[in-house]
Amino acid sequence: MSRDYPKDANSLNQLEVRYLTNKISRRTFVALAAAMGIAGPTLSALADQLDDIRSNQDARRKNLQAGYDYIVCGTGSAGSALVGRLAANKLANILVLEAGDWDTAPSVLDPKVWFTNLGTERDWGVVAEPSPTVNGRAIPEHMGRVVGGGSSINATIWARPFKTDLDHWAELTGDPAWGYKHALDVFRKVENWQGPADARYRGKDGPVWCQPSASPPLIAPALLEAAKELNFPVLPDQNGAREEAAGGFAYMNQIIRDGQRRSMARAYLYDVLGQENVTLLTKALVHRVILEGGRATGVEVDLGDRVTTISATKEVILCAGGMNSAKILMLSGVGEEASLKALGIKTLVDSPEVGANFQDHILHGGCLWEAPEPFQMQNSGANVAGFWKSQSSFASPDINIVQIELPYASDVVAKEYTPPPTSWALCAGLVAPKSRGLLRLRSTNPADKPILHAKFLSHPDDLAALAAGIEVCRELGNSKAMKPFAKREVAPGKKLDKAEMADFVRKGATTYFHEAGTCRMGNDSGAVVDAKLRVNGVRGLRVADASIMPKIVSVATMATCVLIGERMAEILTQNS
Structure with a gap:
């Protein structure tokens, strides 16, 4: 839904969050938003959208189904883009699992203090092992654990990959759809570019707001x-x-609108969370993918009050990020046999490059x-x-x-x-x-x-x-x-x-x-996923996030992760 934002858009966003999380009533929300100068028709439409999201997600959580068509694990840049596009098919029943909480903190909304999220509950808190190549230091590897993933806690930079990066991917996979020519079409469709018009390179009508500094x-x-x-x-x-x-x-190009962050969750997810075919569960930690007879049939997930299994009739898609998708695969029995055996995990698919690269x-x-x-x-x-x-x-x-x-x-x-x-x-x-x-x-x-x-x-x-x-x-x-x-x-x-x-x-x-590369894409026998992002050796299981990069792109990775999510949606809707 198109919105006319007031000058104090950051405060409006916080109002939205308070309303979505039942902290204030609709009457209070309308009164406070009106005091900011939001016009009556716009305010009514906005309140209606938030009502739809809140009531729909409350109902979805209370009536959690035993199975869904698609289970998407992670709401980062790739996961948000994937769900936003996949949900256009109202017949597709989609469950989205996010280990973190809602993107409600003021530090998420205000890009000036983005770095204060690092090391908090909105960060997975992984630290690399000390290494002599960095003088024995243990370097933190921050990752977003929140709705929107990294796009909710990063430095807001929208940087698209070099042509050489993507053409190299196309060569490695044997699939020209991963090359720059097709990616340029995707980016034009994705962007709501606020700089000077550039018909060859930039898009104007897409969901992702980006502007020059x-x-x-x-x-x-x-x-x-x-x-x-x-x-x-x-x-x-x-x-x-x-x-x-x-x-x-x-x-730089930044995903900042009127002083507030416009994460990929805001760009893609929020507009589909009022639909009956989308269920988003926060604080839902995926333990493993359930594999039966060489096929992914669902996931085991910790919902906070219980650990349960939820089935997927079509696909499980891991969008858990540059490290966690590989971690989930290994916990599921997909990885290097020797290292899994050492932990007592039965190897279901011997895939030595899971976690490598x-x-x-x-x-x-x-x-x-x-x-x-x-x-x-x-x-x-x-x-x-x-x-x-x-x-x-x-x-x-x-x-x-x-x-x-x-x-x-x-x-x-x-x-x-x-x-x-x-x-x-x-x-x-x-x-x-x-x-x-x-x-x-x-x-x-x-x-x-x-x-x-x-x-x-x-x-x-x-x-x-x-x-x-x-x-x-x-x-x-x-x-x-x-x-x-x-x-x-x-x-x-x-x-x-x-x-x-x-x-x-x-x-x-x-x-x-x-973080990238730990579930490498390629057309060789050692690749973890193929050009359609299918996990080799398993049916019904795909990975779509930075972990599939065979070689990391030479720019900040958020825009490329959106491209990966968009490509995953293309592939699934084409029934490939």
Whole structure:
């Protein structure tokens, strides 16, 4: 439903949440919303929609069925997109299971404080095992455990993949539908783009609101001037033509509307939660998929007051994210036989690559400068970014340089350099890592976090690429254009020799929280899923989230996860 939002849209969203969760009556909701200036017809339609959602989901929970056509596990970017599209078929009876709670916290709605969700109940809380390649540090791998998944707690960046990323997927799977040409059609259908019209690249009528950084602080355009000063391309749009180019700097695209986050749950799920064919259960932890005779017949799920089994007559689709889909498969008996046997789990499908091929983008925290005076953080605190090739021979950029309007630093760098509170950062990000990690079960208890051997920077090329990116950050930060914002360089503060740089890279390594690859897609015998996202060796079971990426895309992964969810919906509705 189209809405005319008031200026104080964040407060309206919180009102919606209070009404949906029975905290206030319809009369109170209408009165408070009217006081915000919402017109009568719009207010009535909005209240009706919320009534439909609340009454429908209350009824669905009270009359939980023994079976559904489709069971979708997870409401992240891919899961939300999948359910939103799949629900258009009113004959398809869909159960959606979310381990977290509703996206009700003010910290979800306000993008300025997105990072305060990390480490809370809205985060799965996985931490990678300590590794010598990052100086023995144990690096957190945050993941959204809330309606909307990562799109409800991330930095709101809408970045579409490079053409080379997707054409590589098409080559690996033998399916051109995974290539850039088809993806461009999908993205045009998906987007409600608020920037300059661009018929070739951008869509206007889709569910996903995205816009260029709104009212960025003066430090943001200064960085674009610095990029020009150093002869880096400056582009009119972070997406679009950039996807087929060799890189460049631009204002970010963000899923922020009138100062509030527009998660993929808001884009896709909310508009179908009033339908009788959609049931959403929150605080529902999936234990395992039930496999009988080589087919997925349902799931075992903890609903808080009981553990029960719910059947699926058509498909179970895991959209649980870059680590949890692999975890659920292993708990279900799909994985490497030796590691499952060691925990007493009977192997039903020997699939050694489940949990292997783990990838994430490395964000270095960071190169820091002290500003002469404080400035107001805008949007999610990151409004300009650039893509760059550390080696000219590469097909696409491997380095992402992000300006952060905060003293962003790893725990070690922050302790060593003690940046003043007025500091800001330029962070080099490795977005085409060659290192690969491994995920394994800690125990047979579904509530236990998995063991992650991330192996960050274990490939020597990754260290070299990040070192080159840090040098570019220092050039930009110390350029003429940035002088008004740089009282002094805080970290590293000087040119580093080779050994010093290697240490600075390792002790500054953090991640973007873009977990991917643990249920690799391909057309070879070792792939976990095929081009139709079917789990090899099991009928009626698919995976649709970042875990299926054979090679992680070289951008923030939210938009690509939406593409995966849209592709899954296409595949299912085509009865493939």
